Each structure stands twice: as structure tokens, then as C-alpha cells.
Amino acid sequence: MVFQFEPIGVIHSCFREKFGIPRQSGLVPAAKARLELFSSRIPPESLSGIESFSHLWVVFIFHKVLGLKKKPMVRPPRLGGNKRVGVFSTRSPFRPNPIGISVVEMEAVCIGPHETVIHIKGADLLDGTPVLDIKPYVGWSDIVEAPACGFASERPKPRLSVVFSKKALSQCMEREAFGAGNPKPLIEQVLELDPRPAYHHSRSAEASYRLKLIDFDLAWRVEGETAVVISLEPIKTASQDNPSTI
Amino acid sequence: MVFQFEPIGVIHSCFREKFGIPRQSGLVPAAKARLELFSSRIPPESLSGIESFSHLWVVFIFHKVLGLKKKPMVRPPRLGGNKRVGVFSTRSPFRPNPIGISVVEMEAVCIGPHETVIHIKGADLLDGTPVLDIKPYVGWSDIVEAPACGFASERPKPRLSVVFSKKALSQCMEREAFGAGNPKPLIEQVLELDPRPAYHHSRSAEASYRLKLIDFDLAWRVEGETAVVISLEPIKTASQDNPSTI
Numbered sequence: 001m002v003f004q005f006e007p008i009g010v011i012h013s014c015f016r017e018k019f020g021i022p023r024q025s026g027l028v029p030a031a032k033a034r035l036e037l038f039s040s041r042i043p044p045e046s047l048s049g050i051e052s053f054s055h056l057w058v059v060f061i062f063h064k065v066l067g068l069k070k071k072p073m074v075r076p077p078r079l080g081g082n083k084r085v086g087v088f089s090t091r092s093p094f095r096p097n098p099i100g101i102s103v104v105e106m107e108a109v110c111i112g113p114h115e116t117v118i119h120i121k122g123a124d125l126l127d128g129t130p131v132l133d134i135k136p137y138v139g140w141s142d143i144v145e146a147p148a149c150g151f152a153s154e155r156p157k158p159r160l161s162v163v164f165s166k167k168a169l170s171q172c173m174e175r176e177a178f179g180a181g182n183p184k185p186l187i188e189q190v191l192e193l194d195p196r197p198a199y200h201h202s203r204s205a206e207a208s209y210r211l212k213l214i215d216f217d218l219a220w221r222v223e224g225e226t227a228v229v230i231s232l233e234p235i236k237t238a239s240q241d242n243p244s245t246i
Numbered sequence: 247m248v249f250q251f252e253p254i255g256v257i258h259s260c261f262r263e264k265f266g267i268p269r270q271s272g273l274v275p276a277a278k279a280r281l282e283l284f285s286s287r288i289p290p291e292s293l294s295g296i297e298s299f300s301h302l303w304v305v306f307i308f309h310k311v312l313g314l315k316k317k318p319m320v321r322p323p324r325l326g327g328n329k330r331v332g333v334f335s336t337r338s339p340f341r342p343n344p345i346g347i348s349v350v351e352m353e354a355v356c357i358g359p360h361e362t363v364i365h366i367k368g369a370d371l372l373d374g375t376p377v378l379d380i381k382p383y384v385g386w387s388d389i390v391e392a393p394a395c396g397f398a399s400e401r402p403k404p405r406l407s408v409v410f411s412k413k414a415l416s417q418c419m420e421r422e423a424f425g426a427g428n429p430k431p432l433i434e435q436v437l438e439l440d441p442r443p444a445y446h447h448s449r450s451a452e453a454s455y456r457l458k459l460i461d462f463d464l465a466w467r468v469e470g471e472t473a474v475v476i477s478l479e480p481i482k483t484a485s486q487d488n489p490s491t492i
Contacts, residue, residue: 001376004248005343024387036423042342042454046318048332052396059305060344061249072292086294089378096288097251099305103346103390130247132343134334140401141270144349147385149454150298190379 007130009037011060016212016235018064020195023077024091025102025124027193030186033104033125035118035134044111047118051109055137056075060100061130062093069197070094079151081198089150103137139196159201160191160227168229175232183214183232191220191227194238253376255283257306260432262373262458262481264310266441269323270337271348271370273402273439276432279350280372281364281380290357293364297355301383308339308375316340327444335396346388349383377460396447404438405447406473414475421478429460430477437466437473 012218013033015021022028032142035058050056074092088097093122107119118134164172164184176182190213200207208221212235259279261267268274281304283293294304319330320338333341352366364380410418410430422428436459446453454467458481465476 002250003312003376003378004250005345006248008342023297024384026387043318046332046334046342047332048319049335049396050332052394053335053398054394055390057347059343059347066249072289073294084294086292086296087298088292089295089382091381091384095379096254096292097305099251099345099379101305104390130249131346132249133341134395135337135347136335136398137393138270138337138398139390139395140399142349143270143393144301144385144388146382147383147389148298149385150295150382152299152384153381153386176368223358234407244303 004190005132006041007038007132008032008042008060009035009131011035011058011123011125011127011129011131012064013125013127013129014214015125015244018126019192019209020211020213020218021126022124022157022190022193022195025104026122026216027124028186029105029122030189031121031123032107032150033120033123035120036138037116037118039116042116044116047109047111047116048108048117050134050136053136054106055103056101056118057133057135057137058083058100058104058120058125058131059133059135060102060125061129061132062095062098062100063130064126065093065098065130068094072098076151077198078156085151090152099132103142107193127196156193159194160192160222160225162191162227162229165231166242167231169234183216186223187218187229191229194222194227196222251378252287253284253307253378254288255281255377257304257369257371257373257377258279259369259373259375259377260369260460261371262460264372265455266436266457266459266464267372268370268436268439268441269402270349273367273370274432274435275351275368276435277367277369278353279365279366279369281443282379283364285360285361285362288362291481293355293357293362296364296380297381299382300352301349301382302352302390303379303381304366304371304377305381306346306348306371307378308341308344308346309374309376310372311339312347313346314340316342322397323444324402331397336398343430345378349388352482378397381441390475402439405474406471407414408434408466408473408475409438410475411477413477417478428461429462433464433475437475440468440473443449 104120104123172184216232350366350369418430462478
């Protein structure tokens with residue numbers, strides 16, 4: 001018994017690779033994305049009335065894990081990457097059917113002659129994510145009073161303080177001057193959560209990392225409890241999904 | 247671009263036809279269901295740790311609308327069945343990809359040599375529903391503070407008071423005596439929401455209805471603001487999905 005689905009749209013997101021994506025929606029409010037509907041299949045009236053809802057569920061495909069081998073148990077980053085639990089007690093992408101659900105804040109629905117786009121905030125979605133469905137967030141049904149949430153009870157706290165080098169700071173301001181928006185809040189919110197794999201957390205030596213955000217390669221290093229933003233450079237290399245040490 | 251998914255399991259539910267299913271999860275707490283995992287594909291360790299969560303998301307297929315024609319706009323029952331809105335501003339099953347998400351309360355995970363079953367409560371799921379995924383409900387991410395919910399802001403209030411005929415009452419007690427559980431709370435919770443199509447609400451004449459619950463045909467009629475339970479009879483006819491007037 002097999003069911004087939006065709007995406008209704010695609011996500012254009014500031015997250016250009018898996019490294020750096022917050023591990024749940026809502027953690028990085030500065031993360032903006034656009035959900036572009038495929039207008040050949042989805043007429044704009046399908047969205048009529050959606051503007052009166054503040055939040056939406058996005059049902060999507062974890063497309064970067066398609067075809068990868070799945071195991072019944074996974075090691076959630078929250079448990080330090082050591083302890084294994086059943087995949088269904090996690091929100092890991094490595095699930096038998098790699099379908100995700102994320103609640104996002106809706107900023108606007110924009111309908112033009114050639115495209116229909118929903119602007120969203122706080123998403124934890126990779127650029128290029130295929131979207132299967134959008135649903136309104138319905139408070140009286142979707143809000144559970146005092147749920148028990150096992151090992152995921154606590155909202156992750158910021159682990160690193162974030163400082164910018166002079167160079168990085170002037171690059172942020174330069175982008176703002178050119179109308180591209182100041183990426184500083186986004187960078188701060190992404191790095192303070194410490195996106196490094198858990199086995200990097202205890203590295204005593206200074207280590208440097210790169211991750212792709214919006215349209216730049218972000219170079220940063222960790223010094224103790226501080227993430228130091230080194231620079232923002234234009235993306236040069238081919239798309240790459242693993243955290244890379246410089 | 248087409249994506250294929252195979253169900254991980256199937257729902258065995260007290261709701262044997264679409265008529266009577268509450269129009270969101272959590273509305274009928276007495277609604278019990280079993281989620282049976284396909285053990286040939288899904289080993290029981292996939293659930294390890296899930297018992298520490300009180301609520302789960304069930305990602306499922308609205309299998310009774312597969313292949314039916316979809317329109318970009320629908321008439322939600324909540325708006326009286328007259329006003330049309332875009333399908334993406336509703337949780338209607340008639341969506342381009344008929345995938346549903348429902349949050350349910352978990353009662354127990356039962357693992358035996360031949361089957362793995364999750365017992366759930368409060369589901370709005372039809373018997374036989376194919377399940378694509380299960381996810382833990384994560385409060386700090388899934389609970390939105392004070393969301394705006396457009397025309398779906400208010401939790402539906404009970405519209406009918408429910409009374410039982412002597413015959414129906416003794417049939418309920420008989421079931422209890424035989425260890426099948428007393429279906430009275432379930433019947434009350436289903437009928438007080440007035441499951442009739444909106445265009446039936448204003449019918450002045452007494453009208454009678456049937457709907458299938460658990461393993462019986464429930465006969466009831468509406469007198470003004472009251473639902474009168476007539477009887478519970480063994481299911482005789484072939485499965486039938488439309489509300490039927492006796």
C-alpha cells in the first residue's frame with residue numbers, strides 16, 4: 001500500500017544547509033522564509049481567509065534524507081548525541097516517512113499575477129524544502145494544557161554568547177546600507193543555540209566553522225562560551241550539507 | 247515531482263463512518279482508538295522512550311477522500327456550510343494532499359510478540375485510517391501563545407442536550423455488564439456536538455438519524471435542542487459513509 005503526494009510549493013529559506021538550522025520551529029524568530037506555492041496546481045483562492053490566522057502548520061518533506069538508510073533508534077542532539085531513543089519519540093528527520101510538521105508565524109500572503117507567496121517567520125526549514133500542505137493553527141485544538149514531554153520538556157537555552165569581529169560588524173552594516181537587511185539578529189540567534197554537533201561541544205581548542213545563511217558563508221569560531229563571528233563572505237563553493245571546519 | 251509514502255500503521259477507532267466524527271481532536275475525550283503499527287516494517291524499539299510523552303501527533307491520510315475531486319475553496323461546517331473559504335485556511339479533508347495531523351492523548355504503548363499497539367484518546371480518526379508518522383507533542387515548540395485563529399477562534403460548544411430512551415439505556419448497561427464498556431459517555435459527547443450537516447440544523451420536523459459507533463448502529467432523533475438516543479443495534483448493513491435518515 002503506497003500513497004503518492006505532489007508538493008504544493010517550496011520553501012525559500014535563509015537556511016542554505018542543514019548545519020545551523022534550529023532544532024525546532026520558533027527558536028530563531030529572525031529566521032525568515034518564503035513559501036512559494038506552485039501556481040500551476042494551486043490557485044490563489046485556496047488561501048482565501050488564511051490572513052486571519054497568525055500561525056500556520058507547514059507539512060513538509062525532509063528532502064535531504066530521502067533515500068538515506070533509516071534506523072529504528074536515533075541519537076537526539078538534546079541527549080548529547082550519545083543516548084539512543086526510538087525515532088518516534090523524537091522529531092528527527094530520519095524517520096520511516098520523512099515528513100515534518102512545523103508551526104510558523106505568518107507575516108503576509110502575497111498574491112501577484114505570476115506567483116503566490118506566504119512570508120513566514122521562525123521556521124526551521126531548509127531552503128528548497130518541498131511543502132505538502134499548509135494548515136491553520138487552531139489554538140483550542142492544537143494547544144495542549146501542561147503536556148508531559150519526556151526528555152524534550154525544556155526549551156533549549158542559549159549556550160553561547162555571540163560577539164562580532166570588526167570586519168563582520170561592518171559587513172553586516174554594509175548589507176543593511178545596501179537594503180539587504182541587517183543579518184546580525186539572525187546570526188546571533190543561530191549561533192547562541194550552538195549548532196555544533198554535540199561531540200564538538202567539549203573541544204577545548206579553538207575551532208572554526210562555516211555555515212551558509214541567506215546568501216553568505218558565515219565564518220565563526222568558538223572561544224570557551226563565546227561564538228566569535230569572523231566574517232560574512234559570498235558563497236563560493238558548491239552546496240554542502242555537513243558542518244565544515246575551516 | 248512525486249513522493250511516495252508507505253503507512254507505518256493503521257487506526258482502529260470507535261468511529262466507523264465519517265458521520266459523527268468530531269471536527270477536531272480533543273473534542274470527544276471518550277473516543278478511544280488503537281494505533282496498530284505494522285510490525286513487519288516498524289520494530290518496537292522505534293517507540294522506545296515515547297511513554298514519557300503524554301500527547302502525540304498522528305500524521306495520517308484522509309483515506310476516504312482519496313481520488314475524490316478537490317476544489318480550491320470549501321464550505322466549513324463551522325460557517326454554517328454556506329460561506330466558502332480557501333481550503334488552506336481550514337482543516338478540511340478535501341485538500342490537494344489529503345494528509346491530516348491530530349494531537350491525541352496517549353494512554354499506553356503495548357508491545358507483544360506479534361503486535362505493537364499505541365492506545366490513544368480523544369482522536370478524530372476514522373476506523374481504518376492509514377498512519378504515516380507519529381511524533382511527540384513538544385510543548386515549548388507546539389504551544390503558541392495567544393494565536394489568532396480567524397473564524398476558528400472558539401472551541402465548538404455543545405449544541406444539543408442528550409437523553410436516552412429506556413431501551414438505549416438498558417442496552418448501554420447490558421454492554422457494560424458483558425465487559426464491553428459503557429458507551430454512554432462516548433454517545434453523549436458525540437451527539438452533544440450535533441454532528442448533523444449544517445443544513446439539517448434548522449429542520450423543524452423531528453428527524454431521525456443513524457451512525458455507526460464501535461460495533462453498533464446508533465439510532466437517534468432530534469427534538470428541538472435535544473438529541474434522543476433511540477437504540478443501539480448490531481451493525482447489519484454494509485459500511486456506509488453518508489449520514490442516513492432512517
